Amino acid sequence: xxxxxxxxxxxxxxxxxxxxxxxxxxxxxxxxxxxxxxxxxxxxxxxxxxxxxxxxxxxxxxxxxxxxxxxxxxxxxxxxxxxxxxxxxxxxxxxxxxxxxxxxxxxxxxxxxxxxxxxxxxxxxxxxxxxxxxxxxxxxxxxxxxxxxxxxxxxxxxxxxxxxxxxxxxxxxxxxxxxxxxxxxxxxxxxxxxxxxxxxxxxxxxxxxxxxxxxxxxxxxxxxxxxxxxxxxxxxxxxxxxxxxxxxxxxxxxxxxxxxxxxxxxxxxxxxxxxxxxxxxxxxxxxxxxxxxxxxxxxxxxxxxxxxxxxxxxxxxxxxxxxxxxxxxxxxxxxxxxxxxxxxxxxxxxxxxxxxxxxxxxxxxxxxxxxxxxxxxxxxxxxxxxxxxxxxxxxxxxxxxxxxxxxxxxxxxxxxxxxxxxxxxxxx
Numbered sequence: 423x424x425x426x427x428x429x430x431x432x433x434x435x436x437x438x439x440x441x442x443x444x445x446x447x448x449x450x451x452x453x454x455x456x457x458x459x460x461x462x463x464x465x466x467x468x469x470x471x472x473x474x475x476x477x478x479x480x481x482x483x484x485x486x487x488x489x490x491x492x493x494x495x496x497x498x499x500x501x502x503x504x505x506x507x508x509x510x511x512x513x514x515x516x517x518x519x520x521x522x523x524x525x526x527x528x529x530x531x532x533x534x535x536x537x538x539x540x541x542x543x544x545x546x547x548x549x550x551x552x553x554x555x556x557x558x559x560x561x562x563x564x565x566x567x568x569x570x571x572x573x574x575x576x577x578x579x580x581x582x583x584x585x586x587x588x589x590x591x592x593x594x595x596x597x598x599x600x601x602x603x604x605x606x607x608x609x610x611x612x613x614x615x616x617x618x619x620x621x622x623x624x625x626x627x628x629x630x631x632x633x634x635x636x637x638x639x640x641x642x643x644x645x646x647x648x649x650x651x652x653x654x655x656x657x658x659x660x661x662x663x664x665x666x667x668x669x670x671x672x673x674x675x676x677x678x679x680x681x682x683x684x685x686x687x688x689x690x691x692x693x694x695x696x697x698x699x700x701x702x703x704x705x706x707x708x709x710x711x712x713x714x715x716x717x718x719x720x721x722x723x724x725x726x727x728x729x730x731x732x733x734x735x736x737x738x739x740x741x742x743x744x745x746x747x748x749x750x751x752x753x754x755x756x757x758x759x760x761x762x763x764x765x766x767x768x769x770x771x772x773x774x775x776x777x778x779x780x781x782x783x784x785x786x787x788x789x790x791x792x793x794x795x796x797x798x799x800x801x802x803x804x805x806x807x808x809x810x811x812x813x814x815x816x817x818x819x820x821x822x823x824x825x826x827x828x829x830x831x832x833x834x835x836x837x838x839x840x841x842x843x844x845x846x847x848x849x850x
Contacts, residue, residue: 596623651814726787
């Protein structure tokens with residue numbers, strides 16, 4: 423393979439180096455393009471063909487359905503690791519030893535107490551506030567209670583910031599849900615595992631003991647692992663670009679939460695349940711809606727099927743489908759919404775139209791089903807996504823700062839008015 427690419431503009435040829443990644447991906451290094459050509463830039467709306475950075479965290483091949491964290495396949499991590507092991511891997515680069523894992527968990531628990539004044543901030547929100555807006559605000563507010571900036575050149579300082587946010591974030595998630603439900607805000611127990619503690623903080627009723635369900639714990643653990651990172655998506659690139667201004671970790675994470683909120687990104691699993699609710703209200707006829715989805719002239723869009731990155735199948739969906747089946751079987755939930763979901767799933771897996779186009783149920787479809795069965799409100803689904811994505815965001819922020827990447831500053835192609843003379847108001 424040649425080691426340069428040639429771009430010809432107005433008869434002049436300009437050569438730019440080719441950069442090859444460890445998985446044989448090739449990029450054209452055009453950082454000198456504007457200077458070399460006298461002002462020419464590339465135009466790539468949505469950055470679908472533009473690499474914003476070099477990263478050693480996540481590898482994704484949408485055509486082959488491959489997802490790996492730091493070289494480990496998502497299938498093996500979901501089967502053999504727990505969420506804290508994956509968090510450590512994404513942030514620090516290697517799977518932890520037993521001693522590192524135990525210390526990591528202990529340090530996270532020691533930093534889990536949230537300043538009590540944060541409760542006053544939560545109280546200021548009406549119950550009608552969307553949980554993602556509340557979570558973004560609370561995460562940003564942590565900066566006020568932790569004013570010192572992170573010294574990225576100090577491993578100790580960086581580590582302390584990591585365990586601090588990993589300790590406090592689940593508390594903010596649980597409090598966000600409990601505020602909306604009118605339940606007292608409380609902490610879990612340091613005797614529990616990370617995921618078990620999340621569940622207890624979210625669901626414990628004030629007048630009864632909370633009993634852990636291993637199938638629910640395992641399903642949530644897998645969901646958090648599957649959502650932990652996904653290359654340079656909208657929210658991750660937001661965290662990196664905000665952090666590139668040397669904004670603090672908490673502020674950068676808050677920006678990532680806001681980016682994740684959108685229905686085209688993290689809000690997709692909420693959109694799935696809202697679609698299922700609409701089908702139920704219309705009589706629950708899944709065949710009718712499958713026909714609408716196949717009709718090019720019908721504006722109806724089938725949410726939770728297919729993926730803009732994975733062209734064959736979403737490897738995460740294969741993993742979580744099994745967990746969804748186990749959760750539904752164990753809980754024995756009788757819910758018309760979940761029955762509609764199972765009906766759509768079976769029809770999509772067997773309908774030649776969907777099979778040919780590889781429009782299989784994706785991770786958002788199954789995660790929505792699991793969260794619904796667990797009793798998590800629909801508008802909390804994206805908050806749960808944020809909980810899983812937290813270590814990926816932290817790892818990406820840390821990598822960006824350690825690599826001393828320059829501040830993000832995209833160019834534009836101006837298409838507005840040419841130079842005009844100003845007219846006084848009486849002459850307009």
